[in-house]
Amino acid sequence: MTGTSPAVSPLDSVAFRRISAVSRHLGHRSEMDSQDQSLSLSKTAGHGFSVFESINQAPEDPILGVTVAYNKDPSPVKLNLGVGAYRTEEGKPLVLNVVKQAEQLLINDGSRVKEYLPITGLADFNKLSATLILGADSPAILEKRVATVQGLSGTGSLRVGAEFLTRHYYNRTIYIPLPTWGNHPKVFTIAGLSVKTYRYYDPATRGLDFQGLLEDLGLAPSGAVVLLHACAHNPTGVDPTPEQWEQIRQLIRSKGFLPFFDSAYQGFASGSLDTDAQSVRMFVADGGELFAAQSYAKNMGLYGERVGALSVVCKSAAVAGRVESQLKLVIRPMYSNPPLHGASIVAKILGDRNLFNEWTVELKAMADRIISMRKQLYDALCSRGTPGDWSHIIKQIGMFTFTGLNTEQVAFMTKEYHIYMTSDGRISMAGLSSRTVPHLADAIHAAVTRFA
C-alpha cells in the first residue's frame, strides 16, 4: 500500500532544534510563565495549561509531505516526482489557455456576483460534469436518474459519497485495490466504512493481478462497496483491458456489489475523454447503480481550486431526487456550500463548444507529453543497460509510474540524487522533462545496481 512511512518532520530539522534551544536559554519560558501569572485576575484562575496539552505532532502526509521535503532541499538538481501535478517541459506548472480565457470572461462579466452557491453547487457545472463522465447520450442522464453534487475535488467528492454510504447503505465495507492512492483508506475510514483490500498490482509482472482480483472480489460478501479507478490507476498506472473490465463488471453485478468509481484522470490517460470514461459507461449501460467521483485538478489544471463532482446513478428519477436531498445533509455541516470560482471556470469551458474543443487539444498535448516522457525514460534505462525489465514504464498509463523500486532504493535516490518521490516507488511522469530524464535514469541505474 502506498505511503505508510512518514517523511521528514519539521521538528527534526536542525534549525528548529537550534532555535528552540536558544529560546530556552534566553529564559523565554519563564518570561511567559510570569506573563501568565501577572495577567490572571484571580488566584483561583486556571493554571494556564492548554486543554490540548498532550497532543503529539502528526506525521507528515506521505504524499504532500514529499513536496514539503523537496522545498527544503537547496540542491540545484533536485527533482520533484512526488505529487501528481503536471509540469511543462520547462518544469513549470501550467495554467491551461482555456482556463485563462474562461477566467477573463468571468472577470469581465460585471454582472457576476460572489453569492453562496446552493448546497449542491453550481447547477450548470453539475449537469456538464455528469455529461462529461457518463456521455451526453447516457440513458441515466436522459432518464434524469443521476444525482450530481459539486464536491471539493476528488477528495471531497469521495468523502461526501462515503458519508452518504455510512448513513444509508446497509453494507459498510468497502474494498479498495492494493495498492491505491494513500488518502483513500483515510477518507473511507473516517467516514465510518470498514476498509478491506483486493489484489490488484502484481509486482512480478508489474501489471494487473487479474486472477487475484477476481478471487478476492469473488470471496467478498455480497453487497459490499467496491472502489474502482476509472482509468490511470494511481499509483501503479496499471489499468484493466476492456475485456477485463467486462469480466469485472459481470462479477460486480452478479455479487450485488456497489461500484464506486474514482475518476481523477479523465482525458489524461489516453488523451481521449471518451475512452477514459469507458469503464464507468460500461457499468451504466447495464442499467445498474453506481457512484462516481470526478476531479478537475489534473485534467483542467485546477488543482488548488478544488473542483470536482459526485454523481450517483440511481434506478429512477424519484430515487435520485431523494438521494440528492440526503447528500445535502452531509454537505451542509461540513462546509455549507462549495467554492464558486473553479466550478464557474469548468462550467464556462464545458459549456462553450470552442473552449471545449480547445480544451481537448490542450489535454491531449499534456497526455502526449507524458507518453513521450515514458518512452524517453525507458530508452534511457535501456541504453544504460540498467538491470531489470523496464517495459512497464511504457505499458503503464496516466500520470504515474510504479517503478518497482523499494524503499531503500528510493531513500538512496533522494539522498544522493535529490530526487523526491513517494516511498512506494511511485514517480509522477508529469514532473519529468527531456532535460531531467537523464538525471533520473542515472539515479535509477545507481540505485538498482547498488541495492539489488
Next chain:
Amino acid sequence: MAGKMVFSCTICRKSAGNDLRFMSSWWNHVEPAPKDPILGVTEAFLADTSPNKVNVGVGAYRDDKGKPVVLECVRQAERRISGNEKMEYLPMGGSVKMVEETLKLAYGENSDLIKDKRIAGVQALSGTGACRLFADFQKRFRPESQIYIPTPTWANHLNIWRDAQVPQRTFHYYHPESRGLDFAALMDDVKNAPNGSFFLLHACAHNPTGVDPSEEQWKEISYQFKAKNHFAFFDMAYQGFASGDPERDARAIRIFLEDGHMIGCAQSYAKNMGLYGQRVGCLSIVCEDEKQAVAVKSQLQQIARPMYSNPPVHGALLVSTILSDPDLKKLWLKEVKVMADRIIGMRTALRESLEKLGSPLSWEHITNQIGMFCYSGMSPEQVDRLTQEFHIYMTRNGRISMAGVTTGNVGYLANAIHEVSFVGGQKLYLAIKVTSLFSFL
C-alpha cells in the same frame, strides 16, 4: 428490510448480470431530507412570482437597491491576481499569508501570541468549515467533552457538532421578554457547568438574535470562565459588520485573551468581504507555546486531508492580496463601514416606520440589536402569514436579515409586520369582545 431486498436482488443478479434494468434501487428506503431551514427560504423566495416579494431570509448583504454587492477592493484584487494565479495545491493548512493576515484581524496587529507563534492557524472553508474542523478536532483530542451552545444559535452549529459526534448542551442566552440578553441565567449556566467545559460563543453580532453582551458583561463572562477553567470557542462571522469597526467587533475576543484564555476561533470572510461563494475562512487555536502550536496545526491538517485535502486557493488569494496591500486594506475598511452603516440605518428606519404606524408594541430591540440580523419576536405562525399574505421571506424563528431591507421596501415590511403582529391581534381582540357581548345577550 434492506437486507431482504438484497437477498432477492442477489438471486436476480446471478441470472441477469447483463441487464439490471428490472432490479430495484439500493436507495428505495432513502427518505427525502427536510429542507435546510435557512437556505430553503431563498429557494422558496426565488420561486415566488409576486412583484412585491421581499427576501429577508439568508444573511447575505444587499445594497439599497436590493442587489448583491461585490466590493470594489475585491474587484481590484481580482484583476491583479488574474493571469498570475497559479492554481497549484495549497498546503493542507492553506495559504500561510492569508492565515497570517487573518490572525492579525482577530488577535490584533501587535499580538504577542502571534509574535510568539503560539497560534495554530489553518485556512478553512469559511465559517462552517472552521467550526467543523474544530468540532472534529475536539472529538478526536477531547473525546469526553461536550459543547455548550447558546439558545438560540445559527441552526447549522447544531448540525456541525452533531456530525462531529460531540454531545451538545445548551446555555441560556436570549431573553424573549426583553428581547435582550438573559445575562443572569447565562452566568448561572456558566457557573453550573462542570469545570473545563467547552463553550461556543458568538464573538459579535449574535446570529440569529443580534443580541451581544456589553463590554462589562463580556468581562464578567471571561472572569467566570477563568474561575471554571472553561474553554471558549468563538465563532466570528461578522467582524466589521457589527459596529463598522473590526477592532471594536473583536473586543470580546481581546478581553478573553487579556485574561489569558487560550481560545479557539472561527473566522469567515463571507460577509465582511462579500466572498460568500468563495468559502474563505480560518480556524485558529491558541496554544501554550510554538511547539504545541506546530503539533496542533499538524493534527488539524490530518483532519482536513480526508475531507478535502487542501482548501481552495482563489478566495484566499483575494484576501491576502487585499489585506497585505495598505491601500486595498484601507478601501476594504471603508467599504465594510459603508455596509455596516447602511444596516444600522435600516434598523432605525424600520423601527421608526413601525412606531409611526402607531404600533403600541415596543420595537426598540430593532435598534438595540446589532449586526445583520434582527430577532423580531414574531411567532412561526406570524412569519407564515408574512410569507403567504405579503410574500415576505424569513426564517420561521422570526429572524429578519436587515441586509435585505432597503429604503424601497422598509415601508412595506413595516406595514406587514404591523398587520400580523398587532393589527391582526387588535381585530381578534375586538372580535372576542363583540362575540362575548352577543353571548351575554
